[in-house]
Amino acid sequence: MKKLIALILIVLCVVPFAACNASDTAGNSYDLGNADRARVFYETYEKFVEKYGEGKVVDGKLCGTAAVRLFDFTNDGSLEMLIAYSSQKDSVVDSIMVCGFDLGFAELYREKINAKTTADSADGVVCIYTDGNINYIVSGEDLSESRSYATYKKTDNDGNKYYCFVEAFKGTGDDLSGTYEKIEIAGHTDGKEIFDANTKVLDALKSQKN
Numbered sequence: 001m002k003k004l005i006a007l008i009l010i011v012l013c014v015v016p017f018a019a020c021n022a023s024d025t026a027g028n029s030y031d032l033g034n035a036d037r038a039r040v041f042y043e044t045y046e047k048f049v050e051k052y053g054e055g056k057v058v059d060g061k062l063c064g065t066a067a068v069r070l071f072d073f074t075n076d077g078s079l080e081m082l083i084a085y086s087s088q089k090d091s092v093v094d095s096i097m098v099c100g101f102d103l104g105f106a107e108l109y110r111e112k113i114n115a116k117t118t119a120d121s122a123d124g125v126v127c128i129y130t131d132g133n134i135n136y137i138v139s140g141e142d143l144s145e146s147r148s149y150a151t152y153k154k155t156d157n158d159g160n161k162y163y164c165f166v167e168a169f170k171g172t173g174d175d176l177s178g179t180y181e182k183i184e185i186a187g188h189t190d191g192k193e194i195f196d197a198n199t200k201v202l203d204a205l206k207s208q209k210n
Helices: 036-053 190-208
Strands: 004-015 057-059 062-063 065-071 080-085 095-100 106-112 124-133 134-139 147-157 161-171 179-184
Touching: 004 095, 036 080, 036 095, 036 190, 057 190, 065 190, 080 190, 095 147, 106 147, 106 161
Parallel strands: none
Antiparallel strands: 004 161, 057 062, 065 080, 080 095, 095 106, 124 134, 124 179, 134 147, 147 161
């Protein structure tokens, strides 16, 4: 059963960039369709690396910072960037952030996912849940339990700041009919896979940002 639990407000500083719409909204798309968008995403990634360390796999676990995926979080046909990072520099990743662009650089969503430090731990897992043309971020591996499903709602501005709203509801996989893509962010088996995805995203950003 869906239950609306929050309309999260994030205040953002205004940075004047032109808006754009990418035509390919598939989860594995790397076509941002706009050089400014690619540049802002790449510069954001570099700032995270400077603060949290460069992405690397240690004993099968992802540490530092990784650009995990380009996907449509705003549900408008454009691509946003999902970053995973460690809150303590060079440690196992334990947090995620979604970077947007259309109304200027925006931190659309940030969440603590905890670090997966043992093989049987369920921490460090994120799912992208798709219901029709709406994508949600869901944390945690056991979707039979009640989880928080979060998606972008809207962005307003008063000329000085952006106000970003993210809508969330509680639900279980048994009650929902959409599809899930599981991303084991800090897993023992998928750490290298995530790191390879990071390389593909960064190569795409570099080739499109100039």
